[in-house]
Amino acid sequence: MEDVCPCGRCDSKGRPLAYSACCGRYLDGGLSAPDAEALMRSRFTAFVRERADYLLATWHPAHRPAALDFEPGARWLGLQVRSHQVTGPDSAEVEFVARHRVAGLAVRLHERSRFVREPVQGVARWLYLDGDTLG
Numbered sequence: 001m002e003d004v005c006p007c008g009r010c011d012s013k014g015r016p017l018a019y020s021a022c023c024g025r026y027l028d029g030g031l032s033a034p035d036a037e038a039l040m041r042s043r044f045t046a047f048v049r050e051r052a053d054y055l056l057a058t059w060h061p062a063h064r065p066a067a068l069d070f071e072p073g074a075r076w077l078g079l080q081v082r083s084h085q086v087t088g089p090d091s092a093e094v095e096f097v098a099r100h101r102v103a104g105l106a107v108r109l110h111e112r113s114r115f116v117r118e119p120v121q122g123v124a125r126w127l128y129l130d131g132d133t134l135g
Helices: 036-048 052-057
Strands: 075-088 091-102 105-120 123-133
Touching: 036 052, 036 075, 036 091, 036 105, 036 123
Parallel strands: none
Antiparallel strands: 075 091, 091 105, 105 123
């Protein structure tokens, strides 16, 4: 059986989607995420798979770091998308909770992320802009 996608998205019957049918289409298949939630899920998967290339490519240039380092030994445990809200014709917010473990310690990131859709090499694509850490 193929690997289950780390983002946790399920089909209409509640079965977890395979990586290739979910975030793999964006990370490996060259497709653009169709909305902010799909981009956020694919970025979570990119953190799990340590794909700095994808994370940097989907980060808005005004806020993108020069490089990304991954926390050694981090083990990602799951993602819960709490809400996805369109805030304008080319903007949206996604609230999520991502959990991981580092050196035996549980870490929980609760964030409301902002996304924008802008032309990238002549094609409109969703980009991560920034986010606010919650609770």
